[in-house]
Amino acid sequence: MMRDPQPRPPAGAAPSNNRPSFPAPGPQTANVLFPFVDLKAQFSSIHDEIMAAVTRVLESQQFILGAEVAAFEDEMAASLKTMHAVACASGTSALELALAALGVGAGDEVITTPYTFVATAGAVAQVHAKPVFVDIDPETFNLNPDGIEPALTERTRAIIPVHLFGQAADLGPILEIAEEHHLAVIEDAAQAIGALYRDAPLGSLGTMGCFSFFPSKNLGGAGDGGMVTTNDAGLAERLRLMHVHGSRRKYHYEILGRNSRLDALQAAVLRAKLPHLARWTSGRRQVAARYRELFREYRLEGQVKLPAELKDRTHVYNQFVIRCPQRDELRNYLSARGLPTEIYYPVPLHLQPAFAYLDNPKLPHAEAASRETLALPIYPELADTHVRATVSAIADFCTGQ
Numbered sequence: 038m039m040r041d042p043q044p045r046p047p048a049g050a051a052p053s054n055n056r057p058s059f060p061a062p063g064p065q066t067a068n069v070l071f072p073f074v075d076l077k078a079q080f081s082s083i084h085d086e087i088m089a090a091v092t093r094v095l096e097s098q099q100f101i102l103g104a105e106v107a108a109f110e111d112e113m114a115a116s117l118k119t120m121h122a123v124a125c126a127s128g129t130s131a132l133e134l135a136l137a138a139l140g141v142g143a144g145d146e147v148i149t150t151p152y153t154f155v156a157t158a159g160a161v162a163q164v165h166a167k168p169v170f171v172d173i174d175p176e177t178f179n180l181n182p183d184g185i186e187p188a189l190t191e192r193t194r195a196i197i198p199v200h201l202f203g204q205a206a207d208l209g210p211i212l213e214i215a216e217e218h219h220l221a222v223i224e225d226a227a228q229a230i231g232a233l234y235r236d237a238p239l240g241s242l243g244t245m246g247c248f249s250f251f252p253s254k255n256l257g258g259a260g261d262g263g264m265v266t267t268n269d270a271g272l273a274e275r276l277r278l279m280h281v282h283g284s285r286r287k288y289h290y291e292i293l294g295r296n297s298r299l300d301a302l303q304a305a306v307l308r309a310k311l312p313h314l315a316r317w318t319s320g321r322r323q324v325a326a327r328y329r330e331l332f333r334e335y336r337l338e339g340q341v342k343l344p345a346e347l348k349d350r351t352h353v354y355n356q357f358v359i360r361c362p363q364r365d366e367l368r369n370y371l372s373a374r375g376l377p378t379e380i381y382y383p384v385p386l387h388l389q390p391a392f393a394y395l396d397n398p399k400l401p402h403a404e405a406a407s408r409e410t411l412a413l414p415i416y417p418e419l420a421d422t423h424v425r426a427t428v429s430a431i432a433d434f435c436t437g438q
């Protein structure tokens with residue numbers, strides 16, 4: 038007997054399955070009044086430019102490296118004021134390439150923050166070095182420079198500060214310590230493209246800077262992508278070799294490398310978006326200012342802690358993260374009213390099973406941040422009514438309504 042043919046989606050329909058995807062489809066987004074991240078709003082505002090860029094690559098049939106990727110690298114280097122920019126497959130890969138280009142490997146230690154996305158410390162482990170976690174400054178959530186010197190050993194090779202949520206880590210003292218102890222500084226600027234520290238773009242101050250073009254980043258691609266920036270010509274050369282199998286000439290391998298290239302399609306999409314980045318950043322900053330205004334209007338400053346914006350830095354608000362001791366109750370309250378929020382990060386890395394093999398100390402500020410922080414929606418297209426609805430619901434929660 039013939040079995041029924043498998044039902045197929047109509048031609049052109051998006052395939053569906055139960056695998057993870059971003060943004061998450063289905064029930065998580067079904068009941069919310071508006072999305073936590075709205076990629077469609079941005080896309081519709083530049084639809085024709087993106088389609089022209091994608092078409093240009095398709096018509097060229099030049100998908101790997103080539104002029105599109107080279108032009109994007111040059112444009113990024115100019116915008117970030119660095120001598121060199123090497124595009125690669127993801128922000129995670131950018132960190133791994135940066136460490137490998139420095140020769141960091143087995144037996145080496147790298148100091149970093151436990152309060153970050155897994156890739157920061159994961160990259161250290163992937164090159165067979167040891168991540169050494171140092172606690173954060175509870176005001177900024179960034180690596181506290183005071184914790185670095187006590188954590189140094191003879192094996193320390195590098196420091197990876199993360200410019201978390203879009204604001205620079207305290208690079209001044211970090212760079213001083215690094216210089217004194219001959220350590221490299223790899224800036225994890227995945228969340229902070231365009232942010233400044235004392236007027237200098239992030240990614241231009243350390244030995245290298247690592248960026249991510251994950252779709253939800255301030256400059257997001259149509260998929261994965263990343264970049265390493267540096268002012269060191271020798272490191273740039275190594276990065277270039279390493280991201281294409283260690284090969285300058287086809288089938289000749291000077292060093293052991295990997296395949297970590299940015300697709301030409303991604304480069305074209307990102308080139309179309311780059312000229313809009315300054316405007317989008319100012320849109321994010323305006324939403325942040327609006328949140329602050331409304332939190333003042335509702336007299337919530339004593340009950341909810343707003344993100345610190347430090348004077349010598351320009352915050353680009355990849356996230357707007359507040360702090361509240363009843364964070365989980367607040368999140369449930371908002372969620373029941375259709376108001377989306379996120380938690381970055383619910384478990385700091387030193388408490389994750391994946392890093393349990395390390396001899397991790399207690400890091401109380403990171404642990405408290407993981408219990409108390411809540412990210413509110415922030416993107417340039419976010420409607421003022423949604424910003425007000427969020428703050429007004431937080432006010433209701435705080436006054437027990």
Ligand SMILES: Cc1ncc(COP(=O)(O)O)c(C=O)c1O
Binds near residue numbers: 127156249251
């Ligand atoms: C701080 C930080 N580092 C590294 C990464 C890794 O970037 P990607 O997702 O492009 O691999 C991310 C991305 O979420 C990040 O937020």
